[in-house]
Amino acid sequence: MKITADTGSCVASGQCVLLAPGTFDQDEETGTVVLLAEEPAPGEEDAVRQAELTCPAAAIRLTGA
């Protein structure tokens, strides 16, 4: 599973960081998404899928199995 996060459309809701703190972080200044790795951190696969679904800006995309 490969993750992409579009900081341009991100609205800094921080839901992804709350769901998968090993995979996502938030920029200290702007609050927008910071991708810590291109693949989910161990054990966070389901949380990352949930993050894609719940992202208010549809800024998180997953490709591959």
Place this chain on the structure above:
Amino acid sequence: MTTTEQPPRLPFTRGNALEIAPDYEALRRQAPVSRVLTPAGDPAWLITSYEEAKEVFRDRRFGRSHPAPEQASRISYAAVQDGPSGDFESEEREHKRMRRMLAPAFSAPRMRALGDRIAELTDRCLDDLQAARDADPGAPVDLTDFLAFPLPVLVICELLGVPYEDREKFRGLSERIARMDGGEDAQAAMTEFKAYMTELAEAKRADPRPDVISDMVAVQADDPTFTDDDLARMGAGLLFAGHETTSTRIAMGTLFLLTDTARRDRFAADPEGQVAQTVEEILRLTATSGTGLLRYAHEDVEIAGTRIARGDAVLISSDAANRDAAVFADPDEFDPDRTPNVHLAFGTGAHVCIGANLARTELRTVFPKLFRRFPGLRLAVGIDDIPVRTNRVAGGVDRVPVEW
């Protein structure tokens, strides 16, 4: 007998605190977008289906300002969510500035850091709840007085830098600005609320602290277009939204858990393991006041085949969307095992609730602590004896009498 058919007028009546009005489903069965009258009697579009709600939340052609505010449909006679807000030309720029300014303070890492403090404050509230019970063991205790109201207030006070001693003052003001038939009194309360925030901002200017009001004052020092009035309105908005909404979810979440003993026992058996999903289900099912979230069309837009003209008011009912059977199986059932549970309790899109992670952190702390300490907690009255606040923008209930 009248021959012209009037659109239904909001708010619709619901059976009890845990339900939503059946009118929403009746409307949704006809169309995702319906013609309604607002509580103030003006025309508006009501969105009741999930897909269209999400679409409008995300569509930048809808905003909170109006091209000709004096002609805009009024929603109610409260002083929040009552009509257009902000300037039509600069809304998007202003909104971006606000989000940029506030996002760091409400970010997930900051909320995680706040977690221990929230836990400490929750313990203190629960001590007070126990003390109230001990003082008069025969009488039920109101969970609103000892937990649902004070906890979110303590937290938002610390975050914003508002003195907790002032709580009765802004509790009163919050109630008055959100009364849908408030009229002049709601406006007067808003003026008073803003004066209070202006005074507070003045104090932070002289003595800045690590809090949101101080951050706003610092931003204002570098940005002359950010007026004292903007700051006061935003501060009052954050203080209002930061406690009313979460208070309601704590009260309603407790009601959801206590109205079914098996449900309560199941949660109390493994609160930490179940809390994340349980909180999402509480958020999905908690009904607010029934007007929904307000937008105005900034140009002509077609939604699900309905033409919405520039300037029309659109009310997005998250309450209804969150119970749309097209997305949620058995939508009226409380089922913490739903996955995914992509509800719209915080809205979505550019205006998504900035305090969502604060609310989640508070709720995920409160319920495990409450049921670890009082696993046998029960409601002292029937659910139908708990009056619903129909007249308030944030909805909610007045009291949650409990025993154990």
